[in-house]
Amino acid sequence: MSLLDVRDLAVSYDGRRAVEGISFTVDPGEVVALVGESGSGKSTTAHAVIGLLPGNATVDRGRILLGDADLATWSARRMEALRGAQIGLVPQDPANSLNPVKTIGAQVGEVMRIHGRGDRREIRRQVVELLTRVGLPDPETRARQYPHELSGGMRQRVLIAIAIALRPRLVIADEPTSALDATVQRRILDLVDDLRAEFGTAVLLVTHDLGVAASRSDRLVVMRAGRVEEQGPTAAVLAAPEAAYTAKLLRDAPALSVREYREAEPAPREPAIVLHDLVKEFRLGRRPFRAVDRVSFEVPRGTTHALVGESGSGKTTTARMVVRFTEPTSGTVTIPGAGEGRRSRRHVQLVHQNPYGSLDPRQSVAEIVAEPLRNFRLGDRAARAARVAELLDRVALPRDLAGRRPRELSGGQRQRVAIARALAVEPGVLVLDEAVSALDVTVQAQILDLLEQLQRDLGLTYLFISHDLAVVRQISHTVSVMSEGRIVESGTTRQVFTEPGDPYTRELLATIPEPVR
Missing domain, CATH: 3.40.50.300 (P-loop containing nucleotide triphosphate hydrolases)
Structure with a gap:
């Protein structure tokens, strides 16, 4: 006998059906x-089973059997x-x-x-x-x-x-x-x-x-x-x-799909990002805390370099120094061709992790995408409108979304808007800080495909910050592994993933899920 038996369950929110006649079982210990x-x-479905649906939800039909008890008929007090x-x-x-x-x-x-x-x-x-x-x-x-x-x-x-x-x-x-x-x-x-x-x-x-x-x-x-x-x-x-x-979900899942490693072109390329002995310290009481400790690497133009590591490893602090949100304690960040001052900020753009929090809810999509153009005083109103339409095409968003607010968009659409905004001023470098971690697997796959296409079309250089090793394996040409503020291993993605030399890298790689057999 099953422990949990859900039969023909249907749930609505304010009369709108959210779950339509689903059935499944869970056996003891399974x-x-x-x-x-x-x-x-x-x-x-899960909240219906435990009786924690919000007030505007109703169980329209079906049974939720825990043993012999039908929880779908129980009162809130009894469920407590x-x-x-x-x-x-x-x-x-x-x-x-x-x-x-x-x-x-x-x-x-x-x-x-x-x-x-x-x-x-x-x-x-x-x-x-x-x-x-x-x-x-x-x-x-x-x-x-x-x-x-x-x-x-x-x-x-x-x-x-x-x-x-x-x-x-x-x-x-x-x-x-x-x-x-x-x-x-x-x-x-x-x-x-x-x-x-x-x-x-x-x-x-x-x-x-x-x-x-x-x-x-x-x-x-x-x-x-x-x-x-x-x-x-x-x-x-x-x-x-x-x-x-189901087949599409499995193809889109980075941990389950078998894909070739991205290989940079063999011809030598000039660097687009150069970090040399980068140090960042924060004052905590009387003692300084070194969040980034003598980090050095180069990213060839037109390629993707991934920074990976756990929270507290220093990868996001490093990224913030690349986009000049914070200044290093010592060491240098060089972006060849970026120039100085405002011009350098135009050349390096950031795509944040959370598409829900990085867009102004009061602005329309057109206003959000055009904002960098206004900030850098690029073009008149008509030119900016034309550029917005071009950018929406570039990130595969319908032009009729231009008048909508972020709340009217899906998560994937919001992240495409964030990418369009970053591209508005024609940067050479994009820093992507966990830019796909908040997205469902299918939407994530679409955004990763978009980033690869944009890189091919525009010659962009990416610094990709992530804790998801399966995604990094798919998108990056080269990788630096960070731990406690230091780089413990660097190399091509193929080298790091197939022949890791550092125990910490091996521990990280062991976290990539392997399917049950």
């Missing part, structure tokens, strides 16, 4: 992955008694899922207090035991700390501790690693596997990361536009997908 793009209905005890939830964002004014110990202990699992002393003991179990160092100290004092990976471990505190039969993990670095992501997923093996807990894994789903699940449920496109054993679906949509 990991079932719900995969699909944003808007596919996977998170809505179930959550934590029978079903645990690991939410997506560790930064926003913990109460900033409560200690870690208080938040882990809360679920035990709600369900009457011991007195204050016993709960305190269980909290320390849970924090130990999820691998937090010095758990007694962590219990007294607040969320802002912990790293993202530590906060996610706290959320897992809360989810398993009462040893529920089912844990729903909703994009549990999407905001984490590759090595931290792997440790978190290993932890979930270990706990599942120890307790026999079933896991419903909600993710848009096909690599994670392929390597961590027993069965896949592929969703699209609120419906199930395909489901079955993970290995079977990966080997022979029946639905064309």
Whole structure:
């Protein structure tokens, strides 16, 4: 008998159908992955199972069977008694899922207090035991700390501790690693596997990361536009997908697709970016903190160089010095042909990570794309309008989007607008800081293809900042691996990925998911 049996589930928001008649099961101890793009209905399905749909959502029909109980008919009050005890939830964002004014110990202990699992002393003991179990160092100290004092990976471990505190039969993990670095992501997923093996807990894994789903699940449920496109054993679906949509998702997933390494042309090229002994220190109290420590590399014109490493490795600080958002403590950044002052800023443009936060919500698409032209006083109004139309064509956006606001666009469309804005003043160098990490796999593939096409057409040079090794393998010609502010390894992408010389590089490469067999 299945632990969870979802039958013909349909959910609407304000009368608009978001999930249309889906069915699947989860057996005891099994990991079932719900995969699909944003808007596919996977998170809505998970929230329906645990009874956490927003107020404007309704379950229109269907059954949600946990054993013999049909949760679709339960009241909100009755569901409160179930959550934590029978079903645990690991939410997506560790930064926003913990109460900033409560200690870690208080938040882990809360679920035990709600369900009457011991007195204050016993709960305190269980909290320390849970924090130990999820691998937090010095758990007694962590219990007294607040969320802002912990790293993202530590906060996610706290959320897992809360989810398993009462040893529920089912844990729903909703994009549990999407905001984490590759090595931290792997440790978190290993932890979930270990706990599942120890307790026999079933896991419903909600993710848009096909690599994670392929390597961590027993069965896949592929969703699209609120419906199930395909489901079955993970290995079977990966080997022979029946639905064309599934096949496309698998082709677009960088961790699963087999692609040739990008090779720069053998003829020597002049450098477009030259960093020499770059150092950046920040004052923390009396002692300086060295975020970037004697970093040197060159990027040949018309190629893509990737900076990879975990959070805190110094890659984003290095990028900020390249675009002159911050000045180095010592060392030099040279952009041949960029000139000085405002002219240099025109030559080097930045594409931010988050297409939702990098665009002014008050401006239209046309105003956003034209803004650099106005700032550099390039052309009159008619010339700027013509340039905007040309740029929208260049990034494959319909011209009729010009009058819309960012909120009216999809994530992929917003990132295309950000790229069009960066191209407006005809730069030679683009710095792309995690520019595709917030995008679904299919949209991500489209943006990466666009970047390659623009590089071929315009001769652009890219400095590509990323923690996603699978994406880096696909797009870059050369790579520098950073750790604790230093470059530990550099070379062509093929060299670094196939013959890594540094143990840290090997550890990073080991995080690229491998499909289950």
